[in-house]
Amino acid sequence: MARYNAKESEARWQAAWDAAHAFEVPNNSPKPKAYVLEMFPYPSGRIHIGHTRNYTMGDVVARFRRAQGFNVLHPMGWDAFGLPAENAARERNIDPRQWTYDNIAIMKSQLKLMGLAIDWSREFATCDPEYYKHQQKLFLEFYRAGFVYRREADVNWDPVDMTVLANEQVIDGKGWRSGAPVERRKLAQWFFRITDFADDLLAGLDTLDRWPEKVRVMQRNWIGRSEGMRFTFDISNGEKIEVFSTRPDTLFGASFVALSPEHPLTLELAKTDARLMAFVEECRHIGTAEADIEKAEKRGYDTGLTAAHPFDPNWKLPVLVANFVLMGYGTGAIFGCPAHDQRDLDFARKYHLTVTPVVVPDGADAKTFDVGDEAYVGPGHLANSRFLDGMTVDEAKAEVAKRLEAAGQGTRTVNYRLRDWLVSRQRPWGCPIPIVHCAKCGVVPVKEADLPVKLPDTINFDVRGNPLDHDPVWKHTKCPSCGGDAVRDTDTLDTFVDSSWYFARFCDSHAAEPVNKAALDYWLPVDQYIGGIEHAILHLLYSRYFTRALKKLGHTKVDEPFAGVFTQGMLCHETYQDPDGEWLFPEQVEKRPDGTAIVKGTNKPATIGPSIKMSKSKKNVVAPEVIVDVYGADTIRWFTLSDTPPERDVEWTDAGAEGCWRFVQRIYRLATEAEGLPPAGTVPGKTEGVSLALRQATHRAIAAVTDDLENLRFNRAVAQIYTLTNVLQQSDKCDGAARREATEMLVRLIAPMMPHLAETCWEALGHKTMLVNTDWPKADPALVKSDSVTIAVQVNGKRRGEIEIAVDTAEDTVKQAALAQEGVIRALEGKAPKRVIVVPNRIVNIVA
């Protein structure tokens, strides 16, 4: 018997699809549109099986929609700016451009092997000058619209490498390369005004019903909306301090006012107070890493100033500088109410400040209520609070707000955790910020005709700090405004900017303007976006922001870029180490029957570690082209869709891959065996008996697989296909037409998942047209429905028998049949049933 030759077959069909331009789509069509997108990859080197899972899922959706008659946009590109290219360039003394484009070439060839239904005519890399030119145009448009601004901001500064570090490059407060303690330094930086959209970004989440709830919750928390009040304290030196609080009701429980070490007033006071200056310096050196915050104890410095209580000018509160007050949230100043805030309580206990409970839980006595070491944050009634006494928390909040607003001392406000998006990066491998700094004219945008501001042809990494800043030629230019000598902004844009609008560029990758409105109007929003959970917050939030900004500028009519989001799990694999602790690739290890392993070709034992996410560093990766070579792409595709729900992590195993390969052969055999069968539907008259059962199984599979693919339940679709395959394989007593129908449908159902195999089988079944141009099958409702049903019969909730009976049989008849069951009679032991519950076509429960 001929075996399926995946290698030959896959190459042949990929060439045929290419020749037919099967996946290139127009930007308009009478068909309904579907935009299917997977998060585009960073070209880090090579693709591993984990990547292919992501692209396979998207491909299944794209092919499925295509078969259903949609005009499907399914593009691919490269998120190509970023640090790994810089590191590679520095380490190997090569051009980051070279490294990146080489990787793209390799990864593209690997992806091509997977047979993805991608419109490659729309491909681009974000490091293409053609792409970042348009990004620079958008930046300037944002600038003119006031969406972008520049201000001094604190950054992580490595004093040895003389560069700014991203937060994740700061390890234990030290630079990851230099090991030097990182400093906070103020630099003029560009920001996107994302906070202007905070409320809208929050409200929009409620409309995203095809997003994972988990992701929406994460975004909600990230935006972090809290309602409260801003109000001012008069300070003994004549100044005012504005604070933000979500608990103005506890104002009579105040025992201090605390300023952030970075608060302007703190810095002013520090000028004449050396000890305060030292304290501020010390706070600055405490890292921003979470672990440090956990350990850091609450510390304060008494300024000697006092603040007058807003409701009682004679009540003076001490003003302290406290290390736990954040400058970046609210106003950078708080009033401390220790009884009802844990941080304030810890602080108050340490510095022996007053603790006055002002909210007392219902049922507790205000005179004896003591918070101990745990601040009370629950509901209750106000006490020790003059005119607020007896009110609920909400009533007191309203009353305080009313009085402070009436007195002009404060206002109700909404505060967000979300900050404006700092986009300046002191990095050479990114999109240059199209701005010129002129001594005379200040900040001047580059003229649009002069875009793109291209990166220099050679980037010299042999310098400390940002090579662009040290470039003797590139950096210097003429002022677009006055024509005098000026310098470029040597920062580049955060690479998250690159990925915040690429989905819009895909709508027309070759448009003369950044985005083509007509194409956006046609394609957006993306109907199904698929990617990793690691992008649940930043990338998706930035893209949502960008889309809103683009809308305000008239480039699109949608608010939300992604109507449906799906986050897929990672691919895992066992890890292996040699006796020296060095990681080993799976192919370097030979497993023995007793469960142990040795280093291949030696007698050295290899330790088998847990199955964890595939990563280059642990070497637990499987290269797709190796598997493609042995089993073909369809086997990988089938494996990554089988068994495990797509949102969960899945473990790659050789045994599992073998199983998929056997299934590929099974399908091929069934298709080639069906060659001589009569066409489907040629048996005159009715089908009955086993043939009817086969036809029913076929149409039920169509219905079930369709439903599962609609809902991205790939593992269940796979199980349905196995079920049909099993029935078909045991159908030698069925008539030929029913078998042919089952075989043809089976082939059409596997097509989105194993497209090459499906084409080959389709051809073997005698078809002259490609399956890729064949519509998705429709189930015959009459065959999906069945005439009879098996109903379980329970006595007191325990199964005692079952009856096979016509669908929709009258309740009484079902009841009688149930009571006549032998097992039921035995279980009843002659007792009369008290009650009989009949759930039509499902179950009978007899209560005895």
Place this chain on the structure above:
RNA sequence: GGCCCCGUGGCGGAAUGGUAGACGCAUCGGACUUAAAAUCCGUUGUUCCGAAAGGGACGUGUCGGUUCGAGUCCGACCGGGGCCACCA
């Protein structure tokens, strides 16, 4: 510390409040074969009674609750994971 998710055979996992374990992997037994590969048929939650046919009990992390009926809903706990985190 806050919020969220998940606990089902040897493993991955199915199951609109209605026959728990579909489907796959692995296991074991058998057929075909000189043999192997490939393929096919059968087997597999635990336990008890029975020679067998068959029948009974238990079973979805633990303990309660709601219900005629709970893997599914509610409460508490145990275990694992995720996100945020001095956010006032």
